[in-house]
Amino acid sequence: MSYTRIWITGSSGRLGAALCRLLTNIQYRILPSDLDVPIGDSQAVNQFADVNHPDVIINCAGLTDVQKCEACPEEAYKANALGARNLAIAARRLDAKLIQISTDDVFGGGGSKPLHEFLEPHPVTIYGKSKYAGERLVRELTDKHVIVRSSWIYGAGANDFLHSVLKAGEQGQTISVPENTISSPTSADVLAGFIHKLIESREYGVYHASCTGACTRAEFAREILRHKGYDENLVVETAAQSDMRPRFTLLDNMMMRMTGLYEMPEWKQALSDYFNKEGVK
Numbered sequence: 001m002s003y004t005r006i007w008i009t010g011s012s013g014r015l016g017a018a019l020c021r022l023l024t025n026i027q028y029r030i031l032p033s034d035l036d037v038p039i040g041d042s043q044a045v046n047q048f049a050d051v052n053h054p055d056v057i058i059n060c061a062g063l064t065d066v067q068k069c070e071a072c073p074e075e076a077y078k079a080n081a082l083g084a085r086n087l088a089i090a091a092r093r094l095d096a097k098l099i100q101i102s103t104d105d106v107f108g109g110g111g112s113k114p115l116h117e118f119l120e121p122h123p124v125t126i127y128g129k130s131k132y133a134g135e136r137l138v139r140e141l142t143d144k145h146v147i148v149r150s151s152w153i154y155g156a157g158a159n160d161f162l163h164s165v166l167k168a169g170e171q172g173q174t175i176s177v178p179e180n181t182i183s184s185p186t187s188a189d190v191l192a193g194f195i196h197k198l199i200e201s202r203e204y205g206v207y208h209a210s211c212t213g214a215c216t217r218a219e220f221a222r223e224i225l226r227h228k229g230y231d232e233n234l235v236v237e238t239a240a241q242s243d244m245r246p247r248f249t250l251l252d253n254m255m256m257r258m259t260g261l262y263e264m265p266e267w268k269q270a271l272s273d274y275f276n277k278e279g280v281k
Helices: 014-024 042-052 066-071 073-094 126-141 161-171 188-200 217-228 254-259 267-276
Strands: 004-009 028-033 056-059 097-103 145-150 175-178 205-208 235-238
Touching: 004 014, 004 042, 014 028, 014 188, 028 042, 042 073, 056 073, 066 073, 066 126, 073 097, 073 126, 097 126, 097 188, 126 145, 145 188, 161 175, 161 217, 175 217, 188 267, 205 254, 217 235, 217 267
Parallel strands: 004 028, 004 056, 056 097, 097 145, 145 205, 175 235
Antiparallel strands: none
């Protein structure tokens, strides 16, 4: 039996780990890599590609620490733009499908209406600019690509916003959270389900894939605390954007609706499902 070979970069991260869990139970051959194959190194990328001959490459790797991106822009562009370029070149050479994971941060955050796939991004942070540069390189270098933008991704076993809120709730510490940043929290498990559909489809182009509905960071934090029975009053709203992310990046999954490929759940339902899963702490 011939199995579809799927290379997942950044396999130990939130989304990468969710994909490995989901796709391992299906008839695929999973090829995980992380720091062992730095995607900013073209030689390492080509060597892995030549040895394993993936049919699909899912790029979950990158530098996502926004403060580190601002402090070290060259490192950000190497991971988020050069890495995407290297994978795109390898994908074109192998005739593999490349699924490039991007972010809502490619938008500047100055508007007030949901952002669909046909709007022109205008990133304002180094993180957003480097990810958008990666998108452009993917589009230029390989035809068989899908760019997937999502927002506020959380997942099991990861050091993310959700887990920092849980830690503060457990310790009874106050949490300062911006009240003026708006988007949609998205479960890595749900996003992995959509990516599975992309693997099996002949869809290409740009897709937004966030859970439906909208909230502020503060509302998200209170909902997390409520699910675990912690004091919601630990959340202290601030106007400062201390995390350096754009203010308004609510994504509209227009392409998903038009193609009928998948339907993302409402963000509160996805969060409830996440907490109800066995073994989630």
